[in-house]
Amino acid sequence: MKNDIAYTLVSEEEIDATVTRIAAEIDRDYPDRSKGLLLLCILKGSVVFMGDLMKKIKVPVEIDCMKVSSYGCGTESTGQIHISLDLIRPDINKCDLLIIEDIIDSGVTLSHLTKYLKLKGAKSVKTCTFLDKPTRRKVDFTPDYCGAEIPDEFVIGYGLDYAEKYRALPFVGVLKPEVYTK
Numbered sequence: 001m002k003n004d005i006a007y008t009l010v011s012e013e014e015i016d017a018t019v020t021r022i023a024a025e026i027d028r029d030y031p032d033r034s035k036g037l038l039l040l041c042i043l044k045g046s047v048v049f050m051g052d053l054m055k056k057i058k059v060p061v062e063i064d065c066m067k068v069s070s071y072g073c074g075t076e077s078t079g080q081i082h083i084s085l086d087l088i089r090p091d092i093n094k095c096d097l098l099i100i101e102d103i104i105d106s107g108v109t110l111s112h113l114t115k116y117l118k119l120k121g122a123k124s125v126k127t128c129t130f131l132d133k134p135t136r137r138k139v140d141f142t143p144d145y146c147g148a149e150i151p152d153e154f155v156i157g158y159g160l161d162y163a164e165k166y167r168a169l170p171f172v173g174v175l176k177p178e179v180y181t182k
């Protein structure tokens with residue numbers, strides 16, 4: 001598995017500092033501690049980031065999950081999203097939602113999902129991504145919180161997978177292209 005990785009893009013130390021910084025930004029922006037904030041984890045890639053982030057946020061949070069995919073297979077976006085686990089909450093009109101995503105690529109997933117959750121009646125919807133590849137955009141989308149902008153490389157680790165592998169790596173690495181082109 002180590003031989004599949006070309007180099008480390010975000011180290012464990014950099015991840016920790018980044019998550020600390022984002023948590024402080026969220027605490028700053030949601031100052032009313034009596035009102036809950038709903039962190040919405042987009043499965044499966046965001047599980048690790050969400051787990052780290054929720055421990056560092058001081059504002060009281062609730063959590064929920066959705067499963068949404070835009071990648072059919074391989075490393076290219078299909079341009080459409082598929083919701084295989086929906087958010088079902090009768091109190092959605094009272095929820096300040098913060099969508100937690102692992103990485104933004106074309107922007108299709110978060111752009112569709114934000115509109116969908118607003119249509120469902122959420123009180124507010126904001127987005128937080130650990131990584132962003134802005135040069136890959138197919139639709140105009142800017143997240144409210146972003147850990148780091150990265151170049152157009154396929155990355156794995158810290159929740160991110162290729163063919164369901166590498167999610168448990170504690171750092172973000174760039175996969176050697178021969179791993180997904182062979």
Ligand code: IMP
Pocket residue numbers: 045070071077101102103104105106107108109110153154155156160161162
């Ligand atoms: P988008 O809809 O094109 O923005 O796709 C975002 C989703 O694609 C992410 O939630 C990931 O699941 C997946 N994705 C995009 N780039 C990468 C990558 O470099 N490694 C692993 N998954 C990726």
Ligand code: MG
Pocket residue numbers: 042043044045046102103
């Ligand atoms: Mg994802």
